[in-house]
Every structure is written in C-alpha cells, then in structure tokens.
Amino acid sequence: MAKKTIRFRIFENPDSASAQVAAEMALLIRERATLGRNAVIGFSTGKTPLPLFEELIYLYREEGLSFRNVISFNLDEYLGLKTDHPANIRNFMQRNLFDHIDIPQGNIHFLRGELSSGKIKAHCVAYEKEITDAGGIDFQILGIGRNGHIGFNEPGTPMNSRTSRVILGDTTREDAVPDFGAIENVPIHAVTMGCGTILEARKIILMAWGLKKSRVVRRAIIGPVTPKVTASYLKTHPAAQVFLDQAAASVLAQD
Numbered sequence: 497m498a499k500k501t502i503r504f505r506i507f508e509n510p511d512s513a514s515a516q517v518a519a520e521m522a523l524l525i526r527e528r529a530t531l532g533r534n535a536v537i538g539f540s541t542g543k544t545p546l547p548l549f550e551e552l553i554y555l556y557r558e559e560g561l562s563f564r565n566v567i568s569f570n571l572d573e574y575l576g577l578k579t580d581h582p583a584n585i586r587n588f589m590q591r592n593l594f595d596h597i598d599i600p601q602g603n604i605h606f607l608r609g610e611l612s613s614g615k616i617k618a619h620c621v622a623y624e625k626e627i628t629d630a631g632g633i634d635f636q637i638l639g640i641g642r643n644g645h646i647g648f649n650e651p652g653t654p655m656n657s658r659t660s661r662v663i664l665g666d667t668t669r670e671d672a673v674p675d676f677g678a679i680e681n682v683p684i685h686a687v688t689m690g691c692g693t694i695l696e697a698r699k700i701i702l703m704a705w706g707l708k709k710s711r712v713v714r715r716a717i718i719g720p721v722t723p724k725v726t727a728s729y730l731k732t733h734p735a736a737q738v739f740l741d742q743a744a745a746s747v748l749a750q751d
C-alpha cells in the first residue's frame with residue numbers, strides 16, 4: 497500500500513546532504529567488507545550526484561574507504577552515441593567517480609547504448625539478470641527530472657516497467673543540451689532500468705537540489721501515486737527516502 501508521503505529530510509545544502517548519503521553508503525560498504533560480502537550500488541548521473549561523488553572520492557583518499565567489494569549498476573544510457581562520446585553515461589561515471597576510486601573495473605556495469613537496435617532487448621534482459629545474479633541492488637541513488645522522471649522513466653511509464661529502450665521527453669532533452677551543444681545533438685532514445693527494476697532495490701535515496709526541482713519534488717512527495725510523476729512510485733517502497741536542500745524543499749509546506 498502506498499504511504500501518504502515519502503520520507504524526506506531537508507539539509508542546509510547539497511554538500512551536507514551528500515555527505516550524509518556518502519556516510520550511509522560507506523557504512524554499508526564497510527559492514528559488507530567485514531562480512532566478506534559485496535555491496536551492490538545503483539548509481540544515477542547528471543548534476544545532482546556530483547557532490548556525492550566528490551565526497552566518496554574524499555572518503556577513499558582520506559578515510560581509507562575501499563570500494564573493492566562494490567558492484568555497481570548505472571541506471572541508464574543514451575542510445576546511439578559512440579562509446580567515446582563525453583556525454584556517455586559510462587564516460588561520465590569514469591571521469592567523475594570510477595577513475596578516482598579502487599572499484600574493480602570488472603565490477604562496474606553499464607547499459608550499452610552503442611548496441612544496434614536489434615540487440616537492445618536481449619541486452620536489457622541480460623542487465624536485469626546481472627542485477628539478480630549480483631544479489632539485487634542494496635542501495636539505489638536517484639535524481640529526479642523536472643518532469644518527475646527517475647532514471648529515464650518519463651511520464652506515462654507504468655510502475656512495473658522493466659529495463660528497456662525508451663523515448664526521451666522534451667524537458668529531459670532540453671536539460672541535456674549543455675552536454676551536447678544543441679538540442680539536435682541530444683539523442684531521442686535511451687535505455688533505462690525500469691520503475692519496477694528500481695523499486696526492487698532494498699534502499700533508495702532520491703536527491704534533489706535547487707528551486708527548479710521544488711515543484712516536482714512536492715508532487716512526488718505529497719501528490720498521488722501517478723504515472724504522470726514516476727518518482728511518486730517511491731511511495732510504494734518500504735525504504736525510499738528523499739534528501740533535499742532548502743531550495744528544493746521550499747514549496748513543500750505550501751497549500
């Protein structure tokens with residue numbers, strides 16, 4: 497049964513919120529390392545997780561946090577980009593996190609947007625199997641699009657959707673223009689973990705910063721569970737939380 501609201505926490509700024517997310521992730525990674533087990537982490541990309549990535553790199557460099565027992569799965573990938581395109585999710589993650597920590601390259605999983613369209617379906621099924629074979633996602637990081645998407649699950653996506661090829665919405669493509677130079681260069685298609693796939697993670701933290709996210713955050717947290725805002729599906733999850741800075745939380749209390 498869906499809860500009335502998703503549990504949320506408001507922080508002074510993105511850095512303090514991200515430090516808390518990183519601390520919770522570090523605790524999981526260390527606990528698992530002590531038991532000789534892996535920690536399976538689902539990562540999102542975009543601007544939102546950058547302070548988290550910086551904090552994780554800091555914990556690796558300065559606090560002795562090892563990522564050798566981390567298995568990662570990224571949420572999504574643009575379709576049709578060359579593998580060396582700087583806006584590829586894979587290159588973004590290597591540049592901003594994985595190149596700076598000791599996660600074994602073989603533990604890193606990405607959706608492959610360079611595959612021909614005939615191969616995508618089987619690849620999505622295989623990706624889901626890799627997640628299951630790893631024991632499922634322990635800790636999923638999410639951002640939220642201005643249209644309420646999680647991953648690239650655009651408005652209208654059903655709650656039980658699985659990893660698949662999707663069409664990107666207009667706001668998603670507009671928001672990606674800085675990474676591609678012009679709207680015509682932004683891919684129209686992507687592959688994304690489905691809403692159902694995401695909701696199977698044992699722990700989920702969605703992060704949102706800034707005024708431009710405040711209205712959609714309010715719809716996700718206190719509005720109805722609806723395909724119009726796929727982040728609202730998190731209400732059906734027993735352990736999903738939303739971490740906000742003050743600007744993103746600023747309209748939460750308004751009628």
Ligand code: F6R
Pocket residue numbers: 539540541542543544545571572638639640641642645646647648
């Ligand atoms: C990207 C992803 C997207 C972003 C969302 C917010 O991997 O899953 O759902 O989290 O579009 O993007 P930013 O953080 O750039 O505002």
